Amino acid sequence: MPNIEIDGQAIEVAPGTTIMEAAESLGIYIPFFCYHPKLSVAANCRMCLVDVEKAPKPLPACATPVADGMKIATASRKAKMAQQGVLEFLLINHPLDCPICDQGGECPLQDITMGFANPHSHYTEEKRVVEDKDIGPLIATEMTRCIQCTRCVRFGQEIGGIMELGATGRGEHMAIGTYVAKAVRSELSGNMIDLCPVGALTSKPFRYKARSWELKHTPGLCPHCSTGCNTDVQSLGREVLRVLPRTNEAVNEEWICDKGRYAYTGLQAEDRVTQPLLRVDGEWREVSWAEALDAALSGLEQVIARHGAGRLAGLISAQSSNEELLLFQALLRGLGSPHVDHRLRQQDFRADAAMPTYPALNMALEDLEREPVVLLCHAFPRQQQPLTNHRLRKSVLQGGKVIAIDSLRRDFNYPVTQLVADAGADLALYKSLCSQLSGHAEKADATPLAHVASDLLAADNPLILIGSALLHHPQAAAMIAQIETLAELAGGRVGWLAQEANSAGAWLSGCVPHRLPGGHTAHAAGLPADALWDADMRGFVLLGTEPGMDAIRGAAALAALQKAEFVLSIAQFAGEAKRYADVILPMAAFAEGSGSFVNNEGRLQSFQAAVKTPGEARPAWKILRVLGDGLKLSGFQFNALSEVTAAWQHTIREYALDVPPFHAFPALEQVPMPMSADGLCRLGDWSIYQGDPLVRRAAPLAQPAVAKMHPDQAKVLALRGDSVEISSHSGKVSLPLVLDVRIPMGAVWVPMGYSETAALGATCAPCAVTMATPPAAAASA
Amino acid sequence: MLSEKSLAKIARERAKYPADQARSALLAALRITQEEQGYLSDAVMEYVADLLGIPAIQVYEAATFYSMYDLKPVGRHKLCVCGSVSCFLNGSDAVLQHLSERLGVDPGETTADGLFTLQEVECLGACKDAPMLQVGDHYYENLTPESLDALLAKLRGGSDDVR
Helix, strand or coil, X not given: CCEEEEXXXXXXXXXXXXXXXXXXXXXXXXXXXXXXXXXXXXXXXXXXXXXECCCCCCEECCCCECCCCCEEECCCHHHHHHHHHHHHHHHHHCCCCHHHCCCCCCCHHHHHHHHHCCCCCCCCCCCCCCCCCCCCCCEEECHHXXXXXXXXXXXXXXXXXXXXXXXXXCXXXXXXXXXXXXXXXXXXXXXXXXXXXXXXXXXXXXXXXXXXXXXXXXXXXXXXXXXXXXXXXXXXXXXXXXXXXXXXXXXXXCCCCHHHHHHHHHHHCCCECCCCEEEECCEEEECCHHHHHHHHHHHHHHHHHHHCHHHEEEEECCCCCHHHHHHHHHHHHHCCCCEEXXXXXXXXXXXXXXXXXXXXXXCCHHHHCCCCXXXXXXXXXXXXCHHHHHHHHHHHHXXXXXXXXXCCXXXXXXXXXXXXXXXXXXXXXXXXXXXXXXXXXXCCCCCHXXXXXXXXXXXXXXXXXXXXHHHCCCCHHHHHHHHHHXXXXXXXXXXXXCCCCCHHHHHHCCCECCECHXXXXXCCCCCCHHHHCCCCCXXXXXXXXXXXXXXXXXXXXXXXXXXXXXXXXXXXXXXXXXXXXXXXXXXXXXXXXXXXXXXXXXXXXXXXXXXXXXXXXXXXXXXXXXXXXXXXXXXXXXXXXXXXXXXXXXXXXXXXXXXXXXXXXXXXXXXXXXXXXXXXXXXXXXXXXXXXXXXHCCHHHCCCCCEEECHHHHHHCCCCCCEEEEEECCEEEEEEEEECCXXXXXXXXXXXXXXXXXXXXXXXXXXXXXXXXXXXHHHHC | CCCHHHHHHHHHHHCXXXXXXXXXXXXXHHHHXXXXXXXXXXXXXXXXXXXXXXXXXXXXXXXXXXXXXXXXXXXXXXXXXXXXXXXXXXXXXXXXXXXXXHHCCCCCCECCCCCEEEXXXXXXXXXXXXXXXXXXXXXXXXXXXXXXXXHHHHHHCCCCCCX
């Protein structure tokens, strides 16, 4: 172990430690720009030059490993001269536009210049100007400010797995960019803004909104996927102005994805509700809370009085906090209704009894980095859980192997062996993999399936992860049962990739029709979400959800809601609810309420309200409490959120972090795939930025809905032009067609979560695709 | 996009490096491509990226770094005037200006007759005889206005001293 001395302080460090790391452990600050502990060492900014005894020239601390007996001075005359010289060179071309630069106040170049620069410059000539680039709606560029530290380039290559940014040109002409003008398309791109040590890359939606020192910081949690990334919600007055990552090495390290970073922009949507709304004779009226609550209570009471509580159902978003979930199911069950669910996207519930207490990863996120062999079953974490995906990417970069089984080829940002099912034949693919594993299949060693089987058999305890797309499949139950067999044959273990921020909390809190809080079996099981649409329900209570876009059969959901006698919607946004609700109660949205989530690992984390709720909106737990109280239900006497949290903890008690992935399977009734011989199979899942009411309204993230099809399939159907009409038994939609070789033959991909595509109904159903009639022709006809 | 002959040459270069280090063959691949095509268009750079299986940005980075690669069509004779420190101290600016006046183009431009492209480049390693310029495979050193005029006359006279 080398013994060294920095600024007179002795320290013993592990061999290979750099001077920078050793100084950091002593609490000695060395200025730097290009160095970043999560990125490779570039040593190109030269800011961290230090004076090493017996070395003829100053050495870069970030790139110099220590040697025994090294004596380092970080503030000697030689070190200071070097620092001043480097800064003078960096500032030659850096514009003095701090007053109009968004980085001002949180700029390492500004801070280090104040701390280390010589106030006089020898340079009197002109500064260079770099042409600006448009790299998309999320990142604003001002490339003249760039000091070529290449952090963004290294982030793209090493963390994002995208190779779009680079340093082109040489010397004075070097510039960071995409060369051929292109938007940076990575779900992690926003992190480059945080990494940029100057104002070259800044947040476009945040541009010119505020100065960093004016902002209030509140510890938050990202509500957009099950990873549970820790965030720093920054606000000014009543407005959330930006969301940045908050470091938690065990969860999100120091990154967040673009969905978590920019979804807040949806808070400003036009249809935000800030006042209770009541439908009076078909017209919407803004009313007082007292009037709205009266209407809500009498509406619910009338449905129960006329039709019984069995005709009332409650659906809640899995982005709700534990506290809200607990109170929501208590409200429904207290009224006598067993129909409580959060799984709007699921259509096959035959395996409900076999489902785990909650969808648990069954391991720590950090340990995913060290998994040698992982099998993803209809999981595409790059879109669904971007930072869980980052852990898997790290494992692959370290020699791990990831295999994916899915309905289509996916665009992973690391090498993955992919098995793609024939259109709609997903279950059959799992079955054939099982027969390969059990050695029953005919010997055909060269097939990809056989390779995957031998990889799984060779692995010691491979990890099998079940993704949310599998749950949305019409044969989900049979596929889950097949995966249990598969795990046994491969000698592997199973974890679930939960979909939403609080999917785990929703199961634990009893927001499923067959389980009570804590996972206890309900005596009288209710109907699951998708069955409600055909069950002649007379009353609905919705919380934070838009079934038209969130349910697997959006059109059927809308029809059932419109037919119901009474619909109470507790919502952040009124757009969809106005089509069917009778009372809309405005609830706190992201960053406006407090509470807790359970993430995919089973980690219980809490978040604080960053801003006041707008107008008359109230936190959902308070609304539920008042409703419970008004309906004279017991167990709603809470004065503060902490009391609800305590009740949750008392009810749920200790839950295991490692839960059996399956309970005993019930006998599964066989359901045939609803495919007709000549139809195409409609594939589809919720797109990355369409998964919940808030992110759907985030304008900078918006991507238009398009249908995708294999070019050969389009040729077979003689489809020309870019607009097609897709019809299923439940309806038809018109969409632009994009040709994509990743879609299997015999299928068309139509995304979920768009109001434009809701009419098509459930996925994996037969449909037909034809050329759309051009509007001009239709008009003349 | 490239001829069989060029593809074979690139394949030979590629084989010199380990399987996971395709990027090492990039400089040679770009040189071979430019020899055939005259210059490197965006499309041909993307083609080379696919050929080697590396991201296109890495091709752009290399192609924009080295002044020997041309990203636009160039004239028959490319006059590469060194502007690095030894040549600069010995009057490379005057050389550039002289050529600029004689040819009627600025550095980076090509004459209307397509005969000459004038370019300032980084050090070519002939510091002892600064100032200097390179045309094709030849160095012309200790340049004076007279020697430059003589060179232009020789090149105009149909010398095949190109590339």
